[in-house]
Amino acid sequence: xxxxxxxxxxxxxxxxxxxxxxxxxxxxxxxxxxxxxxxxxxxxxxxxxxxxxxxxxxxxxxxxxxxxxxxxxxxxxxxxxxxxxxxxxxxxxxxxxxxxxxxxxxxxxxxxxxxxxxxxxxxxxxxxxxxxxxxxxxxxxxxxxxxxxxxxxxxxxxxxxxxxxxxxxxxxxxxxxxxxxxxxxxxxxxxxxxxxxxxxxxxxxxxxxxxxxxxxxxxxxxxxxxxxxxxxxxxxxxxxxxxxxxxxxxxxxxxxxxxxxxxxxxxxxxxxxxxxxxxxxxxxxxxxxxxxxxxxxxxxxxxxxxxxxxxxxxxxxxxxxxxxxxxxxxxxxxxxxxxxxxxxxxxxxxxxxxxxxxxxxxxxxxxxxxxxxxxxxxxxxxxxxxxxxxxxxxxxxxxxxxxxxxxxxxxxxxxxxxxxxxxxxxxxxxxxxxxxxxxxxxxxxxxxxxxxxxxxxxxxxxxxxxxxxxxxxxxxxxxxxxxxxxxxxxxxxxxxxxxxxxxxxxxxxxxxxxxxxxxxxxxxxxxxxxxxxxxxxxxxxxxxxxxxxxx
Amino acid sequence: xxxxxxxxxxxxxxxxxxxxxxxxxxxxxxxxxxxxxxxxxxxxxxxxxxxxxxxxxxxxxxxxxxxxxxxxxxxxxxxxxxxxxxxxxxxxxxxxxxxxxxxxxxxxxxxxxxxxxxx
Numbered sequence: 001x002x003x004x005x006x007x008x009x010x011x012x013x014x015x016x017x018x019x020x021x022x023x024x025x026x027x028x029x030x031x032x033x034x035x036x037x038x039x040x041x042x043x044x045x046x047x048x049x050x051x052x053x054x055x056x057x058x059x060x061x062x063x064x065x066x067x068x069x070x071x072x073x074x075x076x077x078x079x080x081x082x083x084x085x086x087x088x089x090x091x092x093x094x095x096x097x098x099x100x101x102x103x104x105x106x107x108x109x110x111x112x113x114x115x116x117x118x119x120x121x122x123x124x125x126x127x128x129x130x131x132x133x134x135x136x137x138x139x140x141x142x143x144x145x146x147x148x149x150x151x152x153x154x155x156x157x158x159x160x161x162x163x164x165x166x167x168x169x170x171x172x173x174x175x176x177x178x179x180x181x182x183x184x185x186x187x188x189x190x191x192x193x194x195x196x197x198x199x200x201x202x203x204x205x206x207x208x209x210x211x212x213x214x215x216x217x218x219x220x221x222x223x224x225x226x227x228x229x230x231x232x233x234x235x236x237x238x239x240x241x242x243x244x245x246x247x248x249x250x251x252x253x254x255x256x257x258x259x260x261x262x263x264x265x266x267x268x269x270x271x272x273x274x275x276x277x278x279x280x281x282x283x284x285x286x287x288x289x290x291x292x293x294x295x296x297x298x299x300x301x302x303x304x305x306x307x308x309x310x311x312x313x314x315x316x317x318x319x320x321x322x323x324x325x326x327x328x329x330x331x332x333x334x335x336x337x338x339x340x341x342x343x344x345x346x347x348x349x350x351x352x353x354x355x356x357x358x359x360x361x362x363x364x365x366x367x368x369x370x371x372x373x374x375x376x377x378x379x380x381x382x383x384x385x386x387x388x389x390x391x392x393x394x395x396x397x398x399x400x401x402x403x404x405x406x407x408x409x410x411x412x413x414x415x416x417x418x419x420x421x422x423x424x425x426x427x428x429x430x431x432x433x434x435x436x437x438x439x440x441x442x443x444x445x446x447x448x449x450x451x452x453x454x455x456x457x458x459x460x461x462x463x464x465x466x467x468x469x470x471x472x473x474x475x476x477x478x479x480x481x482x483x484x485x486x487x488x489x490x491x492x493x494x495x496x497x498x499x500x501x502x503x504x505x506x507x508x509x510x511x512x513x514x515x516x517x518x519x520x521x522x523x524x525x526x527x528x529x530x531x532x533x534x535x536x537x538x539x540x541x542x543x544x545x546x547x548x549x550x551x
Numbered sequence: 552x553x554x555x556x557x558x559x560x561x562x563x564x565x566x567x568x569x570x571x572x573x574x575x576x577x578x579x580x581x582x583x584x585x586x587x588x589x590x591x592x593x594x595x596x597x598x599x600x601x602x603x604x605x606x607x608x609x610x611x612x613x614x615x616x617x618x619x620x621x622x623x624x625x626x627x628x629x630x631x632x633x634x635x636x637x638x639x640x641x642x643x644x645x646x647x648x649x650x651x652x653x654x655x656x657x658x659x660x661x662x663x664x665x666x667x668x669x670x
Contacts, residue, residue: 027561029601029649044637047604049628050639051563080638097562097636418632428634480623 001062001369002147002291004112012109015116019043020102021421022158027098042550044115047100048421055118056108060128060146060170061089061372063113065359068370070111072355074104083355085340085348087412087463088167089127089372090118094419116154121162123153123234127169127178130371133292135380136329137173139189140197144289145170145226148280150289152227159234163241179374179490181205181213182466184251185233188222197223203233203263207460210400211496212252215260217267224285228278232271236263295367295382300332304385304545317392317440321404326386327537334385336366338378338395339402339410343439345412347431348376350400357398365391374463374490375412375451377405408450409435411464416456416473417480423456425480425506430454433510438517447517452528453488466490468531469516470497471509480506486516486542487534501543512546519545552611552618553589554580555596556628557603565628565640567602568592572604576640578627578647582611582618614654617647626651 004012019039026036040046040506044055056071063071071091075083078100079093083266086092096104108114117124133141149168154160154208159166169178172189178187186202196219205214221229233251240258255263257533311318322547326335338358340348348357362370362380365387371379395401404410411434412422431454438444453467457474464470470485481503486495504512517530519542534542555568555576566573567580574580583589589608596606607626610621620626630651641648 027601033560033600033604047558047563048625050565050631080635099561115646417627418634426633428632432634478622 001064002059002288003142009109009112011116012112012116013106015043015114016102016105016109018107023098023102031171038120039050040101041119042099042116043101044118045096045098045103046119046421048094048419049414049417050419051094052098053419054093054096054101054102054104054115055086056091056093056115057118057125058090058113058114058372059150060126060132060143060335061134061374062128063144063370063372064368065363065370067111067113068355068359068362070107070113072352072359074107075352075355078104079265081353082349082351083347084415085372085376085378087374087376087461088125089130089374089416091294091372092415094415120160121155121164121166122160123149123156123162123166123168126150126153127167127180127374129171129173129177130373130379131177131326131335132368132371133294133382134335135173135332138176139191140172140223141289141292142170142172142189143292144285145187145189145223147288147291148227148285149230152280154228156232159238162234162238163243164246164251166237166251168230171198174492176490176492176494177373179463179466179494181492182207182211182490183214185230186214187226189223192220196377199223199226201229201233203267204252204260205494206250206252207463207465208250209247209458210250210256211460211465212256213494213496214252215255215266217260224282225276225279227280228274228276229271231274231278233272235274236266240266241255251390253436280543295369297330297333297382298384300330300386302331304332304388307385307388310389315415316396316401316403317389320392321388323403323407323445324405328382332385334383334388336380336383336388336391337373337405338380338400339405340377340400341404341410341435342399342402343404343409343435344432345451346428350378354398354400356498357400357426358396361391361394365378365425375410377410395428404444405442406449406451407444408438408447408452408513409444410451411435412451412453412467414455414462416454416462420456420461422459423473424475425456425482427454427456427462427471427473430471430482430506430509434513437510437514438462438534447521448529450517450520451489452513453490462492464488465496466494467497468529468534469513473502476503484509484512484516484546486539487531489531493531498539499546500539500543504546515545516542552607552609553583553586553618554618555583555589555592555606555608556580556625557596559605560600560602560604567629568596568606571595574648576643577620577651578645583608612654615646615650617650619651619654626654 104317169180169183172279201218202214366380413427417423455462466488630641
């Protein structure tokens with residue numbers, strides 16, 4: 001993985017020192033809350049319901065065991081022994097004290113981490129494929145481009161005060177694990193007819209109040225022209241984005257207002273002015289690429305007898321293998337997904353002890369490599385099949401072996417009203433109730449892939465618009481109610497879900513999901529996922545069943 | 552009936568006004584049945600910007616013969632997150648905590664709405 005050089009290290013350490021001074025000035029009264037708020041948000045520190053929340057950047061969801069152990073230590077020392085992995089592949093601590101924040105930033109800086117640009121109207125942490133460097137599906141390693149964008153966008157003076165926040169996702173595989181089409185910019189690495197690498201550039205996707213699947217404005221942008229093109233997009237947005245209205249300030253509104261074609265024309269015009277001088281020199285790209293050189297994989301047979309024997313002897317391991325293991329590009333290896341969706345627990349939460357276990361496993365069995373997925377799970381991307389039984393046993397002992405990745409209990413949920421100052425309704429307990437309803441692993445497997453995503457307000461941190469079943473918490477005459485949407489997808493077949501009908505009260509949601517699943521099981525044809533059945537039948541059979549039950 | 556709440560600057564903890572100072576437990580908070588007294592306290596609280604952030608008045612309702620915040624959001628602030636019963640002030644227990652836990656109905660926090668409007 002990329003290691004900070006001396007300049008990076010000094011910069012992050014300086015920034016932590018600067019924040020220490022700012023905190024001291026706030027506490028002494030030299031800075032007012034209004035003055036300080038901007039500064040703390042530039043360091044990822046929010047004030048929420050019960051305490052401060054610190055959002056720590058995990059660049060493109062990639063971290064090593066030393067960093068994970070440091071996060072565990074911070075959780076144990078300054079929080080309540082746990083952390084919350086988010087849909088932007090970051091980590092949030094929910095019980096932080098302002099007086100401790102400078103020490104925490106120092107501790108992060110020591111392991112090449114920080115909380116810069118995890119808030120504010122700037123380019124946020126780049127989202128990328130958690131299987132990068134491990135999957136045979138990819139055309140290139142998207143981490144190379146993610147890291148280059150991270151460096152380019154960090155404290156970029158022109159793009160530090162955009163009309164609104166700005167999120168970029170990059171995937172290099174046909175199977176999109178980044179929700180690229182609902183980002184401000186989605187980059188999909190493509191190979192041209194002449195074999196050259198390039199990007200399909202999608203702009204103006206987004207969730208929140210006004211969800212859009214972004215249109216493609218360039219089918220094939222040569223890879224070496226990426227940075228001048230990104231600059232052109234951001235320049236057009238910076239110039240014309242709606243700074244007068246926060247609800248219309250995201251680039252998606254501008255792209256929709258101008259139309260994709262006109263927006264693309266303006267970008268092309270700006271791009272011509274910038275020219276190749278705005279691009280990353282090949283030498284710099286090569287330097288960054290060097291940091292992601294393929295790890296040394298042992299030559300192994302594709303089939304591991306150790307693994308096969310262990311699976312045959314242990315149905316739990318066999319189930320884990322079916323649901324949580326993915327093919328690796330190298331024979332004899334697997335990508336291991338670690339579900340943070342243990343039935344009854346908070347989606348995305350990991351205790352400090354669990355973080356330490358993951359760090360140990362990564363160090364011992366996984367080439368010191370850990371990933372965070374945008375679906376709030378963790379990944380050990382390079383595990384030998386021979387080692388999977390031992391990794392599984394240790395995950396089991398740590399309460400991390402839920403074999404439910406992509407199944408109905410693998411639910412995304414934002415912190416909701418239990419923590420968040422913006423929320424209208426709780427999301428976590430709804431996720432817990434649904435997971436408990438589908439706790440039977442055989443039933444969950446029989447249902448198959450079904451993505452439920454829950455947000456506690458319209459800002460959609462829980463990505464509800466792109467859930468196969470989306471759940472949005474609303475405040476209806478002072479009570480928690482939940483609007484259900486069906487048919488959304490954040491993957492390569494991206495779509496915004498359609499509303500099922502009137503919102504349901506808190507205690508009816510899990511039952512309604514059960515009803516939706518029963519309709520799916522009744523209606524589905526061979527090989528259909530929930531989403532496929534919904535797309536074939538439309539909303540009617542689902543609507544009829546849920547509202548017949550509700551009345 | 553009203554109470555005055557804020558988050559404490561140094562640690563973000565939820566605090567309540569009591570006789571010119573701030574306490575951590577809702578059970579210890581001053582309760583105002585006189586609007587003028589409540590607003591006067593709010594005014595004094597706002598003159599403590601190095602102690603608390605954004606003080607505001609919240610409406611209360613009766614629950615189990617005691618007073619509880621009317622808004623569900625404010626009850627969660629006074630108790631802690633519902634997914635972690637051992638976290639937040641609810642962990643302490645006691646009759647006021649029980650009254651908050653059994654309070655029914657949810658409403659927007661009127662104090663918070665005023666805060667948003669002001670910004």
